[in-house]
Amino acid sequence: MSHEEISLREMQKEWHGSLSGYLCGFIASIVLTAISFGIVATRALSGPSLKYTVASLALTQAILQLIFFSTPRLGS
């Protein structure tokens, strides 16, 4: 049996991304970024609570971006 290379069709079918996925991630990222910048610019919070909030927003955005934007899944 010879070495099987998968065809272009199959590679494209394995691609999990979708328009809705990208737009979802995009909106979520914009919202989270705006909130972060907003909080810091207006100093709505202060001290440790400010740092923790902003850090959590960053972490959340990172996770959401990983979910929505990274489309080649391992194990495909």
Place this chain on the structure above:
Amino acid sequence: MKPLTIHHTRDPNATTAPPDSHQDTYSKTVLGFWIYLMTDCLLFASFFATYVVLHESTASGPSSQELFSLSTAFIETMILLFSSVSCGFAMLAAVKSQKNQTIAWLAVTFILGLSFLAIEGHEFFTLVQEGNSWSRSAFLSAFFSLVGTHGLHISVGLLWMATMIGQLTFSGITIAIFRRLVIFSMFWHFLDLIWIFIFTFVYLMGVI
């Protein structure tokens, strides 16, 4: 002395049939590139750790509060975010084998990336002009190392993008080119991911 008998346990799940198809190049390349991104993650983690330790060591020079502009950082963030999405749109076109759309969206990503680099370059240039280069203080060394490395990655990404646009123009969407587009998009999204942490921990925290 009784000879030692070594009981080799045979793995009952091991396949005794000859391997009939090896892992294909696509999944191998994708896995390999994920591993590379993890090592890049370690690299940035080291730079982040260094920055966190050194960001207060200003050597009587200017601090982050005096140097960083929130509006610049916000613009850079938006540019990179939009470029991540346009990269996604390029992939969507590539999946449908639409060569011209792919090239168009890649070009948009390129222009956005270039604008990011221009703004960041201007920021760096101004800092150096004012005497606040990487040798001014440990804080600035750490800043330029971290953000500069990210900028270097963006530059490599731009070169890669230009090459992909060239390859697409000449050959269209082939197996190898699609595979390369896939890993390029992984790279570009990864850079946006790192930027999230840069704008949060360097610029946002720096301005407080």
Place this chain on the structure above:
Amino acid sequence: MVWALIVITFLSFIVWLHHFFTMGASPNVNAFFAIMTMLIAIPTGVKLFNWLFTKFRGRVHFMSPMLWFFAFMLNFSIGGMTGILLSAPPVDYQVHNSLFLIAHFHGMVIGGVLFGFFCGFTYWFPKFTGFFLSEKLNRYAFWCWFSGFLLAFMPLYMLGFMGATRRLDHYEASTGWHPLFVLVAFGAFIILCGVVIQMYGLLKSILDRKDNLDLTGDPWNGRTLEWSVPSPPPFYNFAKTPIVDQLDPLWATKRGQAPPQQADYEDIHMPKNSPMGIYMGIFSLLFGFAAVWYMLWLALLSGVAIVVCAIIRTTGEDEHDLISKEEIRALEEARLRKGTA
């Protein structure tokens, strides 16, 4: 063994400050890195004893790879133990930048890395070249290296304790250390003899290679699968991909505990050869040289050349060479005919 490796891998990222104990970090910082450094000795010890215990109930043949191995064990252990001494900051404050430190890290690097390398080099030499290194000359070289190393570096431990600082071009006669330094110089000379014998041995082995061919591919009666292919291996390595369903399948086959590999010939996919790797290496050398000496024109030129090579390498669809099973069968049968002729 595996867990020891994993633990060492993890710990190895958090010991580095033991190089800077005297650079002014607080006692707490020094203490943390001291403890991590001491901890890493434990899995290292596990590995050393593990290697030693592979000899258990075996019949040890003192061919030159084995000689290098035992020298490695001894010198690496001594270097490691003095490393534990050094990992205590109070001790390190006394002997940092002394000849004690020199003796320690040379023990690790020469005793550990270099002797380990020579062991591997000697062991696998027949496999990757297809002929043998002169065993006799290798032994002479080994004894020179081993005795020379001990003579050259053990006195340095003593000298370091007595206060000799490193990187000095001379020491006053009034210290009374002169006799020890003479010993050290003598040891260094013996090492030089070892090096010369090694180079001569390599040259002679290459010249005499036709008389020392490795015809079986398995000169050491090995356990692992690389000894089941000819020396040097064909470009596709294994004609038939071996099935591995137990430890040491080759050894099991030799002892009659497992049937020999049965698989039939199959097509083999090889990546295409490309010179770009070598070109990029050469341009990187030029780039590095230019960067050190601030030669902007050369740095730019070689930098651009590296990028161009990379782009060339990553362009194009033709990425694999397929060697059909018929071709493999023909190549293997020709090799067998030549071997039995």
